[in-house]
Amino acid sequence: MAIGALIEPLFSHLPFFLALVVRPSPYRKLFFIPILCANIWILLYGSSPVNYSRVVNIWGTSLATRVAIASDFILLTDVQNELRLQIDKRHISSAPLRERMSWGFRLMTTSRGIGWAHECTTRFPPKPQNISRWAFVVSKLLWAGYYYILSDLEQIPLQWNFAVIRGEVGMEGLTGLFARATFLVYLAEVYTGMNMAYNILAAVTVSVGLSEPRDWPAIFGYWSDAYTVGRFWGRFWHQNFRRFVTAHGKFISKNIFHLKSGTSLAWHVQLFVAFALSGLIHLAGDYRGQDDWTKGGTMRFFLLQAVAISFEDVVINLASRLGFGKTTRLSKCIGYLWVLGWWIWAVPPWTGPWAEVRIREVGHHRQSFILRVCQQVLGDSEGSRLL
Template identity: 35%
Template sequence: MVQAFLDAKLEPTPSYTLPLLFFVFATGLSFHSRLVRAGFLAVIFAIAYRTVVHTSTGEAPMNYIYATSSFFLFFNALDFLAITDSYAEFRLAGQTVSPSSMSFFPRFLWCWKLILTPRGIGWAHEPKSVIPPRPKPQSRISFIISQLPSTVLLVFVADAANILLRSHPGFLPGGPSITDVGPLMRFMNVFLFATSSFYALQLQYKLLSIVATAVGLSNPENWPNLMGSWGDAYTIRRLWGRTWHQLMRRWVSAAGNFVAQRVLRLTPGTNLSAYTKLFIAFLISGIIHQMGDYSLQHRDFWAGGSLAFFLSQAVAIMVEDGVIALGKRAGLKDGKHIRLLGYCWTASWFAFCLPMWIDPYFHDGMASGELFSPIGGLWTGDWTGASVKIPLPLRY
């Protein structure tokens, strides 16, 4: 009822919003003049702001996708159009010709390639040490066939995680806090949310890789897994820096370097510089997700918990780094027992801090949309999965 009232005051979100943002971004990057680029950056911000504040799709989850995607592109554009000299900084692997010397159309195509590879796959700035290994060179047909078994598996894993998540009243619109459970269930909350998000994103990426390869837009070796290994998540820093997707790494790092070195003039390599960059990275992530929080119901901007949650990650990593440093001074060495302790610490941290983000996130309707559920369809005939509920040990 409240959403319908709010939507009546908002304009419908144009379906072409995201393609328009990409087009404005690529066009602006095609110009040599930084002043002209700045003008395009202002246009991108105006479109992103209007999308979040003045429009609605009528569905909370879709509002969230439009809002976070719009500001994701804005901060990416902030790096490529304003902070970084993109023509001097970026090169495709093996590229010898400067994009500044290209004619407009080849340069425009180069810009598209740069924008559509946020992890820098196939570029000189690709962070190979934190990106999963690339697939071996192979034919398109071979790649597509090799991706099908894992994609089918991901469909069912993501669906199962989503059914479990929607069986938990704390993850439903207007539900109780996810803290309103027993101590063991606090850890299960982390598992439900993390696996649902992790495998849903991985599934979307797999499907995109198949389509892009099938139509000839990309090569098989340009599609390493989106997510890293859960085995790397024995510290909070490693979870965010290796296990989670690295789609934002390039431009949150650029913004952090800009603030630390060019604005604050901090000495590179010092703790003050490093942690300033860390806070800037999580600040940007928090702003993007906070915009999504606001778009769910278009109420108080500060009602969402994303900004506090993501900034708290930087604080936790600082504490974690300090404890690790003390442990090394005490003679502790990396090993199975230390890593087991690290997994317990990481899980405990998220069991503690996750509610500040996802309580308002889900209570405002992030899980209110209908999804395709093969498990629901095969089990009960309900292909949305809405009627499938799994008993959870909420009291434990």
């Protein structure tokens, strides 16, 4: 047990950090070997930190994510010559060791490249500007409270979903449509959970002076931008994976298939590589949480996203040729209905196996606190038995 606890810091974190600190060299790629081996060993044989499927899923996903990021920063990218901070125009390779260590730590701990030249600024809401430190902290704590309330309310459709899994709700007609819609609560849990943790972390680090408000742009985009499946993933959903899935997609498109950059075929290859890699990463979480590589519908779900986006691309191009290229309120409304219908169809096979796992867990089910208060105030004993 003690040896297992040392494997991750000594053979994963440390080699990754050293690979970012050492000056450019052909031998720098050797640092990837212990990182890959250590994370595979931990994934297959390591002890889970807790006996709770949601946390174990996140842990397994984080192991695979680390390998993917290391592959990008060690195998595909000459980081010290290609990446730089926005406030630093020089190549860090010429800097002293202490500065390279600080630089490497910053690169290692930012998944979205905030403050770096490769930051994707067009995909996020604007950064906080002209706001005092404590006004920012109070704002983030209020937002964290808001997402906690949403998280509490999510327990209501979650209990309905458990009833669907247990076969207590029929799957015919409108009832079946509603039953399938309850599976979307698992995506909502990811959204509220990440937002709540992000806002708390932002408030803490800014309050103690470790970061500035400008370092914490919103982690998710605007709901109003999600009127296609492509825009849902590219503009609304978190962009923590964008850097490394894009890097691998471009590498495979250019170096393996030798496709010309900017062509439709190259774009589609990069699209499918990005979602395949994302699927593999989430598959690692499936394995740790469900002890099975094949039980969940993860790979099917993520590859279907690429299929849906490709379909949208064809439809949008056809509409443009027919003179309907301008985005209107009507086209957005149609798009929102399409995206909602897509999720209702595509999500259940992915989240259903997780629902079955969570039903069997003892001590991790909770009823909505807000619902309990309302029931006590209204005396809704019948509703209490149902929910």
